[in-house]
Amino acid sequence: MMPRWKWASSREKDPMSAGDEDLRMIPRWSMVLALLLFAAMQYIFHWVMPHHKHEMLPLRLMMGYAWGTMWASYALLLGYVSRDVKRRGMSAGLWMLMCVVLPGGIGAVVYFMLRQPVLSRCPNCSTEIAATYHYCPQCQFQMAPVCGECHRGVRITDVYCTQCGHDLAEDGAPARLRAYSDSE
């Protein structure tokens, strides 16, 4: 089992490392598909399309590159969505269809607007939990810092509750949910 302090620090990830994680979210098939689509666009613009004049070469290069990049990005986006839906507990089939059917990436935009928060697992009993939960519904493991008086969520750095002014040090919350311990 992962030590609790390690789990707590990996949970509050900064935007930089979140970007790295998103890159690992792209499956291999979509990378291969992206390369194939890019190559196919080069093929279409340089061999399939008729060209008579040599002056048109820079334009053909540009068009092939632009279309190739566009289709490759689309393939990578599809791959990302196919993995992202799973960790959010959403319907993979439905959203993949949306992204493919709606033209010009509109499906993907709709997806990014409507997607649910990432599901994680309770470090104590492995129940699937949403990011908004304060406690695990199965084993009462405390996921987020809350005020002991009014039970609203507080930030890890708060010393007093912003809603009722309660002294949070009195709650005896687990140390992993407090930035300042009593010894300081």
Ligand SMILES: [Zn+2]
């Ligand atoms: Zn649990």
Ligand SMILES: [Zn+2]
């Ligand atoms: Zn409070």
